[in-house]
Amino acid sequence: MVATVAYDAVEAGTELPAQSFPVTRETLVRYAGASGDFNPIHWNERFAREVGLPDVIAHGMFTMAEAIRVVTDWVGDPGAVVDYGVRFTKPVVVPDDGVGAVIEVSGKVAQKLDDEARTVRVDLTATSGGQKVLGMSRAVVRLA
Amino acid sequence: MPLDQSFVGRSYPPTAPYEVGREKIREFAEAVGDANPAYTDPEAAKALGHPDVIAPPTFVFAIAFRAAGQVIEDPQLGLDYSRVVHGDQKFAYSRPVRAGDRLSVTSTIESIKSMAGNDIMDVRGEVRDEAGEHVVTTIIKLVARAAEED
Numbered sequence: 001m002v003a004t005v006a007y008d009a010v011e012a013g014t015e016l017p018a019q020s021f022p023v024t025r026e027t028l029v030r031y032a033g034a035s036g037d038f039n040p041i042h043w044n045e046r047f048a049r050e051v052g053l054p055d056v057i058a059h060g061m062f063t064m065a066e067a068i069r070v071v072t073d074w075v076g077d078p079g080a081v082v083d084y085g086v087r088f089t090k091p092v093v094v095p096d097d098g099v100g101a102v103i104e105v106s107g108k109v110a111q112k113l114d115d116e117a118r119t120v121r122v123d124l125t126a127t128s129g130g131q132k133v134l135g136m137s138r139a140v141v142r143l144a
Numbered sequence: 145m146p147l148d149q150s151f152v153g154r155s156y157p158p159t160a161p162y163e164v165g166r167e168k169i170r171e172f173a174e175a176v177g178d179a180n181p182a183y184t185d186p187e188a189a190k191a192l193g194h195p196d197v198i199a200p201p202t203f204v205f206a207i208a209f210r211a212a213g214q215v216i217e218d219p220q221l222g223l224d225y226s227r228v229v230h231g232d233q234k235f236a237y238s239r240p241v242r243a244g245d246r247l248s249v250t251s252t253i254e255s256i257k258s259m260a261g262n263d264i265m266d267v268r269g270e271v272r273d274e275a276g277e278h279v280v281t282t283i284i285k286l287v288a289r290a291a292e293e294d
Contacts, residue, residue, distance in 0.1 A: 021177065027175075030174070030175040031176065033175070034171045034172045034174070035206050036210075037206070060233070061233070065178075065200060066176060068202065069176075069178055072178075072201070077182065077193075078183070078200060078201060079192065079193075079194055079198050079240040081237060082237055083234075083235065083236050084234070084237075085232065085233065086233055086234075087232045088230055136232070
């Protein structure tokens with residue numbers, strides 16, 4: 001595996017380039033098809049409101065897929081991700097207003113774990129509309 | 145009624161192999177808007193040391209979740225799926241999933257907890273390739289919200 005970020009070049013506190021990911025209803029329909037998750041809360045506004053949601057919400061797994069891009073774009077090789085976990089704390093609400101929502105993701109190296117395996121723990125923060133949408137969002141990644 | 149603790153440790157039979165295709169990986173990468181060439185260009189993937197294109201880290205969830213259906217729909221366990229939300233998700237990789245993999249998942253009930261009337265269940269999925277080698281372990285935490293009082 002060839003990661004482009006050297007273990008020796010990072011330390012606890014090193015920030016990863018932050019990214020913004022726009023989400024529209026079209027995004028959710030495409031993700032539903034690609035992932036096979038056709039739960040109507042992700043595309044049917046009437047159904048979403050019937051079950052008590054404010055509007056259609058993004059798939060939690062879509063948000064999880066976007067958040068790790070801050071790590072995989074940083075290291076270059078997505079195969080360098082050894083471990084990845086999140087908690088789904090708040091839904092990403094996606095209105096049908098021609099704009100949709102934006103998921104903002106930032107990350108920083110929380111800890112250097114193993115000098116021999118060259119692994120670090122990256123803590124990610126994901127927000128949408130000013131609210132934290134993921135908690136305990138952490139990845140372990142092997143660096144060069 | 146809370147879920148029966150005696151189900152902790154119960155494993156379900158391995159699933160029939162899911163064959164990972166290059167075009168399915170491409171479709172998934174496009175759906176999340178990720179242009180990393182390791183997902184679509186075999187030469188780019190090889191340059192990184194992978195034998196074929198690899199899948200984005202969360203791609204395997206769909207396979208593991210389908211396998212967890214055995215647990216969710218186990219009539220003996222009696223989970224009320226209409227009250228279930230996805231609480232946490234974890235992946236621990238031995239290697240990335242790649243095109244050509246034939247993946248089989250063994251699901252196990254890792255834990256059952258009851259908190260404030262909610263049932264919280266962790267389902268572990270051991271994902272192995274055709275040679276039986278470990279690829280990734282998935283942990284799906286499902287939270288079944290308490291039933292409303294009548």
